[in-house]
Structures are given as structure tokens and as C-alpha cells.
Amino acid sequence: MQAKETLFADLVQGRAQQYQVPLYQRTYSWTEKQLRQLWSDVLEQAELIERGEKANTHFLGSVVLAPSPQNDATFPRWLVVDGQQRLTTLSLALAAIRDHIRDAEPDEAERIDEQYLINKWKTGSDHFRLLPTQADRPQFAAHVRGPLTEQAAGGGVAAAYTYFRRKLVEAADPAAPQDVFRIEQAITSRLTLVAVTAERGDNVHRIFESLNNTGLKLSQADLLRNYLFMKLHTRGEHVYESYWLPLQDSLSNEELEQLMWLQLVLDGDDRVRRQDLYAAQQQRFERGGASEEEIDAYIRELHRRAALFRRLLHPEEEPDAAVRAHLHRLDTWQAQATYPALMLLLDRRERGELDSSDTARAMSYVESFLVRRMICRVPPNNLNRIFQAVPGQLPLDMPVADGLHQLLSADNRFWPDDNELREKIQKAPFYQFGRPPQRKMVLQRLEESYEHPEPVDFAAAQLTIEHVMPQSPGDEWLRMLGEDVTDGENAKDLHSRLQHTLGNLTLTAVNSELSKHPFERKQGLLQGSHLEMNRRIAGTERWGAKEILARADELAGRAAALWPAPLRGVGRAERSRDWHLAHQVLAALPHGTWTSYGDLAAFLGSGAQAVGNHLASTPEVANLYRVLTSEGKVSAGFNWTSEDEEGDVRSLLSAAGVAFTVTGAADPAQRLTADDLALLVAEDDDRTEGADTSQSVPSNQDEETRANRFFRQLTADDSPETVEAVRALLASWEELGGWIGHGAGQVTTSAFLMLGEAGAPGRGIWPLTLYPGGGRGGTAQVVFQYLAAREPFTDRGLRLELLTRLNELEGVDIPEGRLELHPSFRLSLLEKDRNRELLAGTLAWFRDRWERRDAA
Incomplete structure (x- = not known):
């Protein structure tokens, strides 16, 4: 056998040929369920064509072919061992398109006929490109030949053809029109098939049996779960017990799959289909080179969002x-x-x-x-x-x-908007659109809008929708309607126009009793109703066209108040993800730095996978190659899209000042976090947020409270030796003539090593900010970026000297690429006497340079 990927167009068009469905195949059996799924896939592909996207075709399935015993060299004939349902359905869809456009564009209709449906110069059964089983041939032939005859009515073939004709009319709705030729293109050139061709002598019936011996398939959620835990080599058991089992217990497998898909959508992927969930998520993880930590985080996030998702499924859980x-x-x-x-x-x-x-x-x-x-x-x-x-x-x-x-x-x-809403409530047949629960909910909400002091318990009440003027009116109703007719209309016409409008509908528990009774009888029943809308109907003297339209107008006003109107003049919706900001921050990467997909995603408020997708499709972005996996490796999915851009990524990284560890990974010390990236494009005011010296006056009680809070938090997280080293550092700074300002944070505070006039905004300067660690150990942040805007450290040479002096401390190794940022080192390093001495000398140098700033 030979197998190859193909398209419907490639399979059937070209020279005269025929595909024959053998006798042992069942008759055509697709129902609306399968047709609806196919139509959804076709419309999705048509939209992708409209957006100009060439990738993301939809795989429809396999077609197994074998040479027919009737085959000859001038007219190839193939037995359709498997795939006749697909081929028949696509042929019927194209026949429906042909007939849909036949009157307006007869030449295009003829083209579709000759390309996909018929062998123009053949007669009899050879006239058809596809020849179904004998039971289906008369119907299929009638639909392909057209016009249809009475004998063609009924059966699965006719039902499928009718379905597509109906959907084509729906697709032409002015509110959201679909181009019919894009639909044709989607069917013929965007639905991929795998054609398996058997050789003469192969046992084709055996092939058919093996292909159709189906078992229980793994769901998308099963596939993704298996993939995730295969990646969790060291922490899989903990993650499974702590997060996955509770997640699995709280949701069914189908619900879990839906949540996984929603997580992709929330991360910005507005095109992934649920049936492509596993492939899409796997591709994103592979592109970003996801680590165990990132997969762990993904499952934790899934677990967190499961509680939110359950509120959609079980609203009673919402507080x-x-x-x-x-x-x-x-x-x-x-x-x-x-x-x-x-x-x-x-x-x-x-x-x-x-x-x-x-x-x-x-x-x-x-x-x-x-x-x-x-x-x-x-x-x-x-x-x-x-x-x-x-x-x-x-x-x-x-x-x-x-x-x-x-x-x-x-x-x-x-x-x-309100005008259209009012018009449709007055004129549109509400009873014939939407699902029954939806129609009932609209009427329930309208009833609730009257705010009756003793409202109906709708959950317990057995209410149904009732036509006040009945659907089958008697003579009394027609006589009353006759009083309201206008020129060119009779009572039956008026009844037909108004019977299903919202003004003529209500909720009641006595539907069968109301039935076709005259209005006077209905008045008595409605008067005893607990629903305010029914009592109002009962309060009218008659129920004709004027009353129905008046009630519709009242309900329209209530509907407009209940359901907010859209804004005016908004224009078309476009994607708002600010990828320009991503391009901007990547262009601003300092020499000797790199970042990861996750860091860039966190900076943008996106998802790592969405970032990877965007960068993969936007090769012109500056410094694209400096976005790496979290381990500092080039993503397996990274590739240059043209030969002009192709290059050795490692060489480019080296040229950009990125160093590598012995394992071949980019130096983690040169990695820029999401916070670092934010600093690269922050406005000057944002860069110094929290550093206003007016908040740090050292002479009042509140300042003493902030200092106590700082040391209380530091003591809770660091060793007594580190705490004492920090106290010594702050004391030595004060001996140098500086003072200590403390941040006002209630959760986490900070300590600024300040120079300048206390309490004077914009007059001070500081080289370090100390932070308690919050469980990770306290840090000293070097505010290079802030210093770049303060004399005399606007001179990059002075900032570089500060960096060099700090790197003399044992355990400190700040890359030059962070000279525009806020790098940090652990406060625990100050436990070593030599480090405290070196830092004290650096701070004295810093003070001297600042005090000599005017002389310089």
C-alpha cells in the first residue's frame, strides 16, 4: 500500500475518473450531528482563508482506495474501501453550493459541476465522479444531475443535501455574511485526507475490517495529562497527589478537557480548537522548552482555575x-x-x-x-x-x-441597540427563535422587572410559554382581529404576523386550560395568576393588534432597561495584545543580557506559549534570538524563516555579550526577569516609585515603626548573623553621614541608604535598597537605573566602577548587562567580615563621588 496526504480537489479533479463504493459498504449514514461538526470545521477554515492564513488545515480522515475490477487505462476506476461517508458528504456539499449560486453565477456553477462532480463526456453511471452503493445511487444521481425529482426526496443523501442548502442560506445572512466561494475553497483545498492506495491483489476487505475495528480512544485531556507527567521526572508524584487528583475529582474528564482549552484561550490563543488542545499545548511547551518548574506551575494554575470553572458549571458555588x-x-x-x-x-x-x-x-x-x-x-x-x-x-x-x-x-x-430591540420585540416572531429555555428566561426576567412584593418561585413553579391570542384562533378571535386590520391585510394575515411576537406571549402554569378559549375566559384565569404581567393582560378590555403592540412597546422599554445597550461608534474590534510593547522591550535589551519566553510573557500579561507563537511568526523583531527557554537554551522550535536571516544563534548571542555555562546554557546571571523588562521601558517616574525621600523622615514615631517592621521581617527570614551584619551596615552608613529611610509597605518594607537632605523630594540619592526576603532571604538591590538619572552617576564610567567594586565581594557577580537595571545580591553575604569591609569602602567611595559632584 501507498499512503499520502491529499485534498479533495486533488483527489477528484483532473481527467475523467470514478470512485466506486463497493457492495459490502453500508449505505450513507451521516446524521446532522456529523454534518454540523463538518460545517463548523468548514466555516472555521473559510475564516482562516479570509484572514490570509495558509497553515492550520483541518484533517478530515483517511480514504482507502483499491483498483476496481472494471478499471481501464483510459478511465481509471477505484474502489472506496474506506471513506465513502466523507466523499459522499463533500460531494453533496459542493452540489448544494453549485445550486446555491446557479441562478446568479451559472458559469461558476458549471465549473463546480465539471471539476468535482461529473465526467462531462461520459454517459450512464460513468457520468458521476463518485458512484455510491446501489441503494444510494438514485438519490445521489438526482442531486448531482438536478433539478430534483419527487423520487429523490427522503433518505440520508437528501437530508445531507438539504442541510447544506439551509446552511448556505444562513451563511448569507447580512449580519455575518460568509463568502460562498471561500466555503468552496475550504471544502476542496483546506480539508486534508490521507489517501491509502492498495495494490491489485491486496485483500481490501481485510483492510476495511482493520480500519474499522475501533477501540476506546484517549481523550485530549488524557493525552495532555500523560505528556505533562512524563515531563515531571522528579516532582510528578507530589504534583499528582497535591493538584491533579483534586482537579480530576472535581471535574469530569470532558470538563477537565474544556478547562484545559479555556486555559489556552485565556493565555491569548483565540484560534485553537478544542479538538486540537493536546497538539497546541504540547507545541507550546516544546517551543518554550518548558522545565519541570513551568509544568508544575501550569498544573497549579489549572488547579486554581478549576474552582472558578466549577462556578460556571455549578453557579450555586458562587458566593x-x-x-x-x-x-x-x-x-x-x-x-x-x-x-x-x-x-x-x-x-x-x-x-x-x-x-x-x-x-x-x-x-x-x-x-x-x-x-x-x-x-x-x-x-x-x-x-x-x-x-x-x-x-x-x-x-x-x-x-x-x-x-x-x-x-x-x-x-x-x-x-x-435599543431601536433595533424595540422594533424586533414589536415585529419579530420571538416564539420561533432561540431555544425554549432561552425564551422562557427572557419572559421570566421581564416578569421579575415588575418587582412584585410577592415574587413567584420560578424554580418551583411549572410555568410554560402561552400565546394569549391562540395559535389556532376561533371565529371570535378573528372577528376581534378584523376590527384592527389595515389596507391590504385581513384578520388571518394579522394573526399570522402577531401571534408569535413577544407582546402576545406570557408565562403560565395553566397553559392547557387557557388553550383556545376566547379572551373573556382567559381574562378570568390570568386574573388569578401570581404573575404581574398576567394580571396586566387580564386588566385590558380586549386583546387585539393594538393591545399586543402596546404590550410589546411596554416590554421593549423594560427589556432595554434590563439588558444594557451597546456603545455607539466603537468601530471594528481588533486584537489589542500590545505586541509592539514586546518589540520595544526586546529592542531595549542591554548588551550582555537575555530573557525567557516566560519572562516576556509575564511582562506582557500574556502566556509563554502565545509569546512563542508570536515571535515564531514575526522574524523581523529585534533581538528575537535573545529570547530563550527558562534553562537558557535555544528553543527547539526556533528557526529563521528565510536564508537571509539564518545564522548561528549561539554566535549571535556571544556577539551580544551573552556568556555560557559549562553546560552550554546562557549565563543565568544575565537573564532579565519580567520586572527587569518593565524597567527597560518604564517612564522615569515609574523607575523610582517608592523611593520618595519625603516618605522617610527619620524623626517621627511612624518612622521608628517602619524601622521596627523592617527588622522584624528581616529577623523572621534571615539568620541572627545576617541581621546583625545589616545592623552594622546601616550604622556604618550613618557614620559616613548618610541616613536610613524606610518604605511604607505594610506587607514588605524596605530600607534606603540615603544621602542628601532628609524629607526633601528629589534632593536625595541612594546606592542600595535593602529588602527582607519574604521566605527567600533578604537582598540588597543596586539601583543603577535610578543612578543613571542622578549626578554624578549619569556618567556610565562611574556606574561601571561601582559595579566593579561590588563584584569584588565574594559571592557577587553582577553582569555588565545589568548596568541599566536593579540587580541584587544576598544580604547573607555580609556575614563575612571581608565582604562588610569591601562594601563599607565602596559606600565611602560612593559618598565621596556624590559630595564632589559640583566640583567635578
């Missing part, structure tokens, strides 16, 4: 009442498409970026977006794409709730 109410309604709406946005909101709230009130407000925009679109009959087929893009498109320059409001208000999101 805040307002947020819980929104989650309940969205759960009732079956709004799984909104999960990326909802997870982002819960995640940001947990991180302290918005409170519960703003979270509820943001969720009201999500709810309104869904409800208004449903009422206004906007097709829901692009909801997955819209909400999957939210984490990557959310504006970065405004609060989260406001940013989401703006993002969903973009012109290409189709969030109906």
Missing part, C-alpha cells in the same frame, strides 16, 4: 448573590460559548483587578449581548469565535468591565 444570579441565567441559557469571557472575569476578580459589583456588571453585558441578539434574530453561529477572542482583544487601557462593554459593542459583533 456573591449578583454574580451568582448572572451565572444561573447564563447556565440556563446554555451559554457555553461565553465561557472564555466568564472565566476571564472570574480570574481577574480573583486577581483583584475588579470587584464583584463590576464582575456582575460585566456579566450583564454578556447576558445582554446574548439576549438582544436572540430577540433580534442574529444567528448564533459566530458566538464561539466572538467570545474566544475576548481575552486577546480586551482593551488594555480601561477597566475590565468597560473594556468588555466596548469590545462587544464593535460593529462586527452585531449587538442590537
